[in-house]
Amino acid sequence: MGIDYYNCEICNEIFSDVGYCGFCGKCEAYLCGHCLDKMREKNGEIGEDHENAGDYGEDAPNGCDICDGSVIDEVSFINFLTEKIGKTRSELEEEYRNRNASASK
Numbered sequence: 001m002g003i004d005y006y007n008c009e010i011c012n013e014i015f016s017d018v019g020y021c022g023f024c025g026k027c028e029a030y031l032c033g034h035c036l037d038k039m040r041e042k043n044g045e046i047g048e049d050h051e052n053a054g055d056y057g058e059d060a061p062n063g064c065d066i067c068d069g070s071v072i073d074e075v076s077f078i079n080f081l082t083e084k085i086g087k088t089r090s091e092l093e094e095e096y097r098n099r100n101a102s103a104s105k
Protein backbone atom coordinates (compact mmCIF):
# COMPACT_ATOMS: atom_id res chain seq x y z
CA MET A 1 0.00 0.00 0.00
CA GLY A 2 1.54 3.28 -1.05
CA ILE A 3 1.48 6.48 0.85
CA ASP A 4 0.67 9.64 -1.04
CA TYR A 5 2.01 13.00 -0.01
CA TYR A 6 0.26 16.30 -0.49
CA ASN A 7 0.94 19.96 0.11
CA CYS A 8 -1.48 21.63 2.44
CA GLU A 9 -3.20 24.29 0.35
CA ILE A 10 -3.06 26.79 3.21
CA CYS A 11 0.32 26.43 4.94
CA ASN A 12 2.08 24.44 2.20
CA GLU A 13 3.23 21.84 4.69
CA ILE A 14 3.68 18.36 3.28
CA PHE A 15 1.48 15.70 4.80
CA SER A 16 0.64 12.10 3.96
CA ASP A 17 -2.90 10.91 3.46
CA VAL A 18 -2.49 8.23 6.10
CA GLY A 19 -2.11 10.93 8.75
CA TYR A 20 -4.68 13.29 10.08
CA CYS A 21 -5.90 15.56 7.29
CA GLY A 22 -9.07 16.43 5.43
CA PHE A 23 -10.94 18.65 3.03
CA CYS A 24 -12.53 22.03 3.41
CA GLY A 25 -16.28 21.38 3.24
CA LYS A 26 -16.76 24.45 1.09
CA CYS A 27 -13.99 24.76 -1.51
CA GLU A 28 -12.58 21.21 -1.27
CA ALA A 29 -9.06 22.40 -0.49
CA TYR A 30 -6.95 19.55 0.88
CA LEU A 31 -5.65 20.56 4.29
CA CYS A 32 -3.17 19.22 6.81
CA GLY A 33 -4.55 18.27 10.21
CA HIS A 34 -3.22 21.43 11.79
CA CYS A 35 -5.03 23.74 9.36
CA LEU A 36 -8.09 21.51 9.37
CA ASP A 37 -8.45 22.04 13.12
CA LYS A 38 -7.74 25.73 12.82
CA MET A 39 -10.35 26.24 10.09
CA ARG A 40 -12.90 24.16 11.97
CA GLU A 41 -12.33 26.34 15.00
CA LYS A 42 -12.62 29.51 12.94
CA ASN A 43 -15.53 28.64 10.66
CA GLY A 44 -17.32 25.77 12.37
CA GLU A 45 -18.32 22.47 10.80
CA ILE A 46 -20.54 22.03 7.77
CA GLY A 47 -22.96 19.78 9.64
CA GLU A 48 -24.78 16.64 8.53
CA ASP A 49 -27.33 18.45 6.34
CA HIS A 50 -24.69 20.02 4.13
CA GLU A 51 -24.51 18.75 0.55
CA ASN A 52 -20.80 17.95 0.97
CA ALA A 53 -21.22 16.09 4.26
CA GLY A 54 -21.36 12.76 2.42
CA ASP A 55 -18.05 13.41 0.63
CA TYR A 56 -16.02 15.21 3.26
CA GLY A 57 -17.77 14.31 6.50
CA GLU A 58 -20.10 16.44 8.53
CA ASP A 59 -17.17 17.61 10.64
CA ALA A 60 -15.38 19.19 7.64
CA PRO A 61 -14.71 22.89 8.22
CA ASN A 62 -17.36 25.25 6.86
CA GLY A 63 -14.88 27.37 4.95
CA CYS A 64 -11.14 27.98 5.11
CA ASP A 65 -8.54 30.67 4.45
CA ILE A 66 -8.64 29.81 0.76
CA CYS A 67 -12.35 30.25 0.13
CA ASP A 68 -12.61 33.29 2.39
CA GLY A 69 -9.75 34.89 0.45
CA SER A 70 -7.12 35.12 3.21
CA VAL A 71 -4.84 32.80 1.28
CA ILE A 72 -4.70 33.04 -2.49
CA ASP A 73 -3.90 29.95 -4.45
CA GLU A 74 -1.09 30.93 -6.78
CA VAL A 75 -2.23 28.83 -9.71
CA SER A 76 -5.75 30.20 -9.73
CA PHE A 77 -4.34 33.68 -9.21
CA ILE A 78 -2.14 33.31 -12.28
CA ASN A 79 -5.13 32.03 -14.25
CA PHE A 80 -7.07 35.05 -13.07
CA LEU A 81 -4.26 37.40 -14.09
CA THR A 82 -3.80 35.92 -17.55
CA GLU A 83 -7.53 36.21 -18.10
CA LYS A 84 -7.47 39.85 -16.98
CA ILE A 85 -4.53 40.69 -19.20
CA GLY A 86 -6.08 38.84 -22.12
CA LYS A 87 -2.99 36.83 -23.01
CA THR A 88 -2.31 33.16 -22.57
CA ARG A 89 0.15 31.97 -20.03
CA SER A 90 2.62 30.84 -22.71
CA GLU A 91 2.49 34.26 -24.37
CA LEU A 92 3.32 35.86 -21.05
CA GLU A 93 6.07 33.32 -20.40
CA GLU A 94 7.55 34.20 -23.76
CA GLU A 95 7.52 37.90 -22.89
CA TYR A 96 9.07 37.14 -19.55
CA ARG A 97 11.90 35.19 -21.18
CA ASN A 98 12.52 37.94 -23.71
CA ARG A 99 12.55 40.52 -20.99
CA ASN A 100 15.27 38.57 -19.20
CA ALA A 101 17.21 38.15 -22.43
CA SER A 102 17.25 41.85 -23.23
CA ALA A 103 18.10 42.76 -19.62
CA SER A 104 21.23 40.61 -19.61
CA LYS A 105 22.65 42.21 -22.74
Ligand SMILES: [Zn+2]
Nearest residue numbers: 008011032035
Ligand atom coordinates in the same frame (compact mmCIF):
# COMPACT_ATOMS: atom_id res chain seq x y z
ZN1 LIG B 1 -1.75 23.28 6.69
Ligand SMILES: [Zn+2]
Nearest residue numbers: 024027064067
Ligand atom coordinates in the same frame (compact mmCIF):
# COMPACT_ATOMS: atom_id res chain seq x y z
ZN1 LIG C 1 -12.25 26.36 1.73
